[in-house]
Amino acid sequence: MRVIITLISLTIFITLSACDDGGSKNTGSVCGNDVAETGEACDGTDFAGMSCANFGQPAGQLICTSDCTLDLSQCRATAECGDGFIDEGETCDTDQFGEMTCASFGKEAGDLVCTDACTVDSTGCHDLMECGNGILEEGETCDDANELDEDGCDSTCSVEVGWDCTDGSPSVCTTVCGDNLLVGEEACDGNNLSEQTCVSLGYHAGELICSDSCELDTTNCVEAGRCGDGTLQSTYEDCEGTELNGGTCQSEGFYQGSIECGSDCQFDTTNCVGRCGDSLLQPGFGEVCDGDNLSSQTCELLGYAGGTLACSSECQWNISNCLTCGNGIVDGSDDCDGLNLGFSNCRNLGYFTGQLTCDSDCSFLFTCQNLVSVSTGTAHTCAVLDDGTARCWGWNHYGALGTGNLGDTNVITPVVNVSNAISIVAGGYHTCALLSDLTVNCWGYNVNGQLGDGTTVDKTTPVVVTGLTGVASLAAGYNHTCAKISNGSVKCWGSGGWGQLGNGVYTTSQTSPVLVTGITTASTITAGIYFTCALLSDGTAKCWGDGATGKLGNGTTTASTLPVTVTGLTAISELSAGSEHSCARLSDGTLRCWGRNQYGQLGDGTTLDRYAPVAVPSLTGIAGVAGGYGHTCVKMSDGTAKCWGFNTRFQLGNGSGVDSLSPVVVTGLIGVTAIFAGSEHTCARTNTGTLYCWGRNDLGAVGDGTLINKATATEVLP
DSSP: OHHHHHHHHHHHHHHHHTSOSTTOOOOSOOTTSSOOOTTOSOBTTBOTTOOGGGGTOOEEOOEEOTTSOEEOTTEESOOOTTSSSOOTTOSOBTTBOTTOOGGGGTOSEEOOEEOTTSOEEOTTEESSSOTTSSOOOTTOSOOOSSOOSSSSBOTTSOBOTTEEEOSSSSOOEEEOTTSSOOOTTOSOBTTBOTTOOTTTTTBSSOOOEEOTTSOEEOHHHHHHOBTTSSSOOTTTOSOBTTBOTTOOTTTTTEEEEOOEEOTTSSEEOTTEEEETTSSOOOGGGTOSOBTTBOTTOOTTTTTOSEEOOEEOTTSSEEOTTEEOTTSSSOOTTOSOBTTBOTTOOTTTTTOSEEEEEEOTTSSEEEEEEOEEEEEEOSSEEEEEETTSOEEEEEOOGGGTTOSSSOOOEEEEEEOTTOOSEEEEEEOSSEEEEEETTSOEEEEEOOTTSTTOSSSOOOEEEEEEOTTOOSEEEEEEOSSEEEEEETTSOEEEEEEETTSTTOSSSOEEEEEEEEEOTTOOOEEEEEEOSSEEEEEETTSOEEEEEOOGGGTTOSSSOOOEEEEEEOTTOOSEEEEEEOSSEEEEEETTSOEEEEEOOTTSTTOSSSOOOEEEEEEOTTOOOEEEEEEOSSEEEEEETTSOEEEEEOOTTSTTOSSOOOOEEEEEEOTTOOSEEEEEEOSSEEEEEETTSOEEEEEOOTTSTTOSSOOSOEEEEEEOOO
């Protein structure tokens, strides 16, 4: 209490002593110029040499008021550092720095710090925005007390992509897991695995994933296993530790030795000895060569004509580049060699006939031919080949074979002067061929003008049918011939004594073609001994000529010089005339026949002549039909053949020689594609290109090189 009174008295004293005496006006002092002048106790920081001690208070700090009077409120009896007052000997105290700032130390920013000794620490002062000082300042998004990049806060004190930094000083930065950016010490991030896979981590397979904490999760990798895990994964490993999984040096292609398991779980064959491919010839293990080691052998020393010898991957000779052609032996890639054809011929190579030869490169030179057209006559057979030539064999009476002579032959023989034939028909004792220019050549018996050359003189070589062009197909009877013209009309020539020429008159000899009356839409034509029939485009049929035994199928036995309609038939697909009967294959695969039935050739189970078509019972699936002298044959859809009727010469092909009133199967014949019936012999072509014939052969019509009748199908010799 005493101290306070004393201070008040002192204040009053100082104030009173500063007043003008005698009421005189002092005009020389200015308060605020930091100079204690007359009439002023202090001014700013100028205390006129006074301190708190002058007033009995050794501690504290005088304060100069705004009117230049002393304020002793900060004076104290004692002074100590930390009391919040800047005392004598102190430059600061706690948060009091007087007038000092960082600017007092030449710095633009920062904070002063008062030490425990009440002295100023200016180390916290710095120039404005100093990146890397650990203090988050204006313009900075972070400051981690360094100027390094790739630690979250870059050298410009900006937060780097993929990081998150705190606002503290210094900033603490951590990676952002889940943003697919791989930064810092992250092993992975989302889908970003840094190109690592289960395989790159040493596992065999599996899907590597990244955990929520951006660490690699190998759970799926572990399921696939890895070398060294003690389990043999045979899909990826040969072995595992001592488990060799049955592996041996021999199983790895070596000849002997002891195999081990390598650190990569693959076989270590270091201790295995000898193998094909090591370029060392090891005859004891069956090697004849090894790599480039041919042991001085050559293609020539091995018996080849030349070339380059090589060693196979099995350490055996590779002779693929050795030349075999020219040594007379069919070997290597040779088809043939010189005159050596091996066991090959045109026939066993799938052709009907021809001469097989060998080219200079030991490949076959084909002059082989296949069948294009076949026809059977009274006792001869003829065919056209795919080179346009024709062949005939059998009875050559009157020159029916076209060979230029009258000699019979039991093997196929070329027809002279025919090179562009496309089809052929064999009649009683004559033959005609349709040529590629749609004209016709004929040869053989000509007493009735059936060759159509304007004469009645027999010909042993082909002659041109007079004035006939635009021909589409042919048919030959016993002594007459007919041609279907491409416009659907029909022309005939030769014997017309029974009206078989269809021109409305009976004539003995017609030496050139005449137009059949009333036929304009013919699809195909066929001829018997003394009659002719045409299949029309509407599926019906018409016949003309001899009507005895019902040959014309119109319900009568009357001859007709003009075409008459076959009774009750529609949807005909094929028409074939025998000697004195005819058959029609319908679109449903059934058969209708009419005419002479002396031998059961109509197939209806009787021997009664039929004047109108009757069905062949219990026979379906018919794909082709052919009529002979007293028998009929069909090709079935299953590739077999059946025949019925006259069988004295074995023409039914069932081996019995007994007539049959119903169909019997031709023995041993399969793959039939076409069937042909002569007077007393029959032929069939198969899908192998082979022609088979059977029946009468005393004149060589079968073509097997013999003159013995054939009870079953016999291959025609090439």
